[in-house]
Amino acid sequence: MKQVTLTSPSKVNLFLEVLGRRDDGYHEICSIAALTELCDTIALERRTSGITIWSQDPKVPTGSDNLCYRAADLLLRHSGVHGGVSIRIEKHIPIAGGMGGGSSNAATTLWGLNLLYDLGWPREELIDLGAELGSDVPFFLSGGCLYKGSRRAGGRAGGADTAVARDRQSRDRDRYGFGLSSLEIAVDIREGRVYNAGFG
Numbered sequence: 001m002k003q004v005t006l007t008s009p010s011k012v013n014l015f016l017e018v019l020g021r022r023d024d025g026y027h028e029i030c031s032i033a034a035l036t037e038l039c040d041t042i043a044l045e046r047r048t049s050g051i052t053i054w055s056q057d058p059k060v061p062t063g064s065d066n067l068c069y070r071a072a073d074l075l076l077r078h079s080g081v082h083g084g085v086s087i088r089i090e091k092h093i094p095i096a097g098g099m100g101g102g103s104s105n106a107a108t109t110l111w112g113l114n115l116l117y118d119l120g121w122p123r124e125e126l127i128d129l130g131a132e133l134g135s136d137v138p139f140f141l142s143g144g145c146l147y148k149g150s151r152r153a154g155g156r157a158g159g160a161d162t163a164v165a166r167d168r169q170s171r172d173r174d175r176y177g178f179g180l181s182s183l184e185i186a187v188d189i190r191e192g193r194v195y196n197a198g199f200g
Contacts (some may be wrong), residue, residue, distance in 0.1 A: 003045045005041065009140070011139070017031070017196045041088075042105060044109065045116075046083055047085055047086050053068060068089060072109055104136075107137045110137075127142060148150075
């Protein structure tokens with residue numbers, strides 16, 4: 001495969017509770033987030049070497065400080081692939097708008113490179129790699145409705161655990177290129193249980 005184009009969905013936080021401060025300075029949180037239909041588009045194309053970033057939005061960084069760049073560099077190094085990638089980011093999600101656009105773009109880059117270079121990595125391996133980039137990246141790779149993680153005061157991302165309620169329909173997988181879960185769930189936040197309420 002020489003080129004792959006995927007949509008990169010945004011999210012909205014429906015609930016956020018700070019559970020307490022940890023010894024390492026991070027805060028345990030519990031958050032319910034829902035994916036929305038507002039999406040960026042990520043196009044990846046093979047290169048013989050190096051990573052390039054382009055976007056129609058001049059506010060998007062195009063160097064190594066871009067999360068897509070960091071995601072591509074991380075996956076290429078871990079996979080041992082001898083090649084590079086050109087990444088085109090068509091932005092529609094507001095930058096720094098609290099909708100997870102950068103993290104979603106990074107998750108989509110990991111997933112897209114997995115397809116572009118026919119790596120065949122399982123989702124769980126990509127999730128582990130994504131956790132090195134930030135606490136929201138595993139959420140987008142999992143397509144979860146309940147997200148549990150930790151953040152340092154000031155917004156710096158820490159480690160993450162993601163609990164996912166999955167439905168039995170494939171419409172989200174067809175739409176986004178990777179499986180997303182139903183929003184019709186009931187969550188017992190205190191017990192950390194997730195129920196699929198919409199589908200038996």
